[in-house]
Amino acid sequence: xxxxxxSRVQLIMEIxxxxxxxxxxxxxxxxxxxxxxxxxxxxxxxxxxxxxxxPKWAYLAxxxxxxxxxxxxxxxxxxxxxxxxxxxxxxxxxxxxxxxxLITDPELAKIILTDDFSSFHDHGSYYNExxxxxxxxxFNMEGKKWTKFRNKLSPTFTPRKLKMMYSSIERIGQDFIExxxxxxNNGEAFDAKDLSMRFTCDVVGSTAFGLExxxxxxNEQIFDITKKLFGEFDFNNFSFIFKFIFxxxxxxxxxxxxxxxxxxxxxxxxxxxxxxREKYNLKRNDFLQMLI
Numbered sequence: 001x002x003x004x005x006x007s008r009v010q011l012i013m014e015i016x017x018x019x020x021x022x023x024x025x026x027x028x029x030x031x032x033x034x035x036x037x038x039x040x041x042x043x044x045x046x047x048x049x050x051x052x053x054x055p056k057w058a059y060l061a062x063x064x065x066x067x068x069x070x071x072x073x074x075x076x077x078x079x080x081x082x083x084x085x086x087x088x089x090x091x092x093x094x095x096x097x098x099x100x101x102l103i104t105d106p107e108l109a110k111i112i113l114t115d116d117f118s119s120f121h122d123h124g125s126y127y128n129e130x131x132x133x134x135x136x137x138x139f140n141m142e143g144k145k146w147t148k149f150r151n152k153l154s155p156t157f158t159p160r161k162l163k164m165m166y167s168s169i170e171r172i173g174q175d176f177i178e179x180x181x182x183x184x185n186n187g188e189a190f191d192a193k194d195l196s197m198r199f200t201c202d203v204v205g206s207t208a209f210g211l212e213x214x215x216x217x218x219n220e221q222i223f224d225i226t227k228k229l230f231g232e233f234d235f236n237n238f239s240f241i242f243k244f245i246f247x248x249x250x251x252x253x254x255x256x257x258x259x260x261x262x263x264x265x266x267x268x269x270x271x272x273x274x275x276x277r278e279k280y281n282l283k284r285n286d287f288l289q290m291l292i
Contacts, residue, residue, distance in 0.1 A: 044099040045092030052092035053080060060241050062094025077102065096241050098124065121146055126243045132256035134263050156290040164285040168206040172199065172216075179216050201226050209273055210284040229262050 042062070045052035055062045067076055081104055084091040089105035103109045112120050122142040129136035141149055155161075176199045183190045198215035201223055205213035215223045243250040243257060256263065274292060276282070283289055 038097065041097045041099070042094060048092070050090065050092040050101070051084060051088045052094075053083070055094040060097045060245065062096050062098070064095055095124075095244070097245050100124070126247045126250060126257055128251055128254070128256055130251075131254045132258055132263055134266060135257040156287065161290060165207045165287070168286070169203055172202045172206060175202070175216055197226065198223060206286065208287045209269065210277075210286040210288055211269075211273065225262055225265050228259060 038060075042055045053063055056065045063080065064076065067073055080091060080093060080102060084102075085104040089103070089108050091102045091104055093100050093102050103112065123139060125140040127135040127137075127140035138146070138149055138153060176195075179195070180190075182188075195216075201215040202213055205211045205215075205222070213219055213222050215226075239255075240257075243255055270288075273288065277284075277289075277292065
């Protein structure tokens with residue numbers, strides 16, 4: 001195939017022209033728009049004259065940079081609280097790119113949690129009830145759905161009913177102590193976080209599902225699934241940040257917060273347990289039994 005030099009030069013010039021137009025009329029306006037949106041987000045508290053630590057724009061971390069990897073939520077919040085508790089009754093922070101008010105005055109917190117609680121029950125968390133049913137739990141739900149669900153669950157959390165689960169927790173706690181004694185008697189080091197997670201898995205499995213999951217004794221399957229579940233909530237994960245900030249768009253795109261593998265595992269586990277109990281008329285002193 002032969003192409004004349006003049007035609008070749010003309011083609012290159014046209015490609016350059018299209019590229020320049022694309023940069024000028026698409027990329028540049030889009031960049032300016034994104035910058036303007038982020039600037040508005042990260043200057044919200046300064047415009048409201050509310051004291052706030054300077055947010056980090058990098059990775060849209062806000063005041064949560066490092067949370068989930070090098071520090072945890074508690075440590076970060078305590079640091080901000082101690083810094084501002086004597087300066088202001090409240091301090092503005094940024095959970096990723098979402099402006100959030102952290103209350104530092106006990107009396108103001110009491111008013112919000114009692115007299116004005118009807119206006120502050122939403123937590124602003126992302127959930128997708130249609131594609132990810134497990135994410136639509138009481139902590140994430142909002143508005144009328146939250147009120148309806150809370151009224152349904154409240155009777156199951158009475159002191160008398162919660163005491164019914166105490167024996168299971170006490171038994172697993174004793175197993176935990178005996179497990180730690182093995183390390184102590186042998187003078188061996190152990191991973192405290194790993195053992196604490198295994199203990200928590202055993203307690204939740206017994207009190208919520210009525211199952212002996214035995215993570216302390218080496219049941220790795222459910223333990224690995226649980227680690228994947230907790231690994232979803234990381235403010236250094238771009239996917240999590242996107243869903244946290246653009247919640248309506250994420251629901252439109254049908255994005256789950258929990259991996260389908262994890263969600264399907266617990267959904268099947270719950271369905272199997274309920275069917276088994278109903279089939280054999282079994283009853284246990286656990287949370288699931290209160291809901292059946």
